Amino acid sequence: SQTIHQWPATLVQPVGSPLSLECTVEGTSNPNLYWYRQAAGRGLQLLFYSIGIGQISSEVPQNLSASRPQDRQFILSSKKLLLSDSGFYLCAWSSPAGGPLMFDEQFFGPGTRLTVL
Amino acid sequence: AQSVTQLGSHVSVSEGALVLLRCNYSSSVPPYLFWYVQYPNQGLQLLLKYTTGATLVKGINGFEAEFKKSETSFHLTKPSAHMSDAAEYFCAVSHPSSWGKLQFGAGTQVVVTP
Numbered sequence: 001s002q003t004i005h006q007w008p009a010t011l012v013q014p015v016g017s018p019l020s021l022e023c024t025v026e027g028t029s030n031p032n033l034y035w036y037r038q039a040a041g042r043g044l045q046l047l048f049y050s051i052g053i054g055q056i057s058s059e060v061p062q063n064l065s066a067s068r069p070q071d072r073q074f075i076l077s078s079k080k081l082l083l084s085d086s087g088f089y090l091c092a093w094s095s096p097a098g099g100p101l102m103f104d105e106q107f108f109g110p111g112t113r114l115t116v117l
Numbered sequence: 118a119q120s121v122t123q124l125g126s127h128v129s130v131s132e133g134a135l136v137l138l139r140c141n142y143s144s145s146v147p148p149y150l151f152w153y154v155q156y157p158n159q160g161l162q163l164l165l166k167y168t169t170g171a172t173l174v175k176g177i178n179g180f181e182a183e184f185k186k187s188e189t190s191f192h193l194t195k196p197s198a199h200m201s202d203a204a205e206y207f208c209a210v211s212h213p214s215s216w217g218k219l220q221f222g223a224g225t226q227v228v229v230t231p
Contacts, residue, residue: 046218092161
């Protein structure tokens, strides 16, 4: 069966510090991968998605970047955090394009709570 | 472009009463539709989905939803609320040209009162 992991679960960082959040998926190959942010009292905002290694699409301009160094690893980074980067970050995966479940549901990780002070 | 509107950011229901969460979408082509639930400080869990076929779909925990193309709606219902249904619920839409990306509604927070 497939599982998705995120770490750390919680993180408190000062303004201006760097950030690295990691997401890994097990039990599937070549998944589509997604990073979302959920700010307090707001819905889910898609930040980045990836259909393959090294292929990253950004949905909104921001202080963050994403990388996919391995097939089932997705990393969210920042060089200098802003207060507005605080939120709940969710990673998700879905079946790859061309597969029998393409465009089907996304499976979400447990999330990382980031507080920037 | 597609969009999702969830009517009511907060809904309060009595235990045992009907739960009705409204979702309307706009899409130029028939979409895939989803309802997710999120418990505090957790990820999202799929409740149910509509892709093709029967327009009334049943999901986990006694929830169901009906796709109504003429009304561009996908409302979520449960006949009898349970205390454990207290959570935030998100409606989402995708379609083939979006490469699996989901467009989420703003969410509806459900409170269940004894």
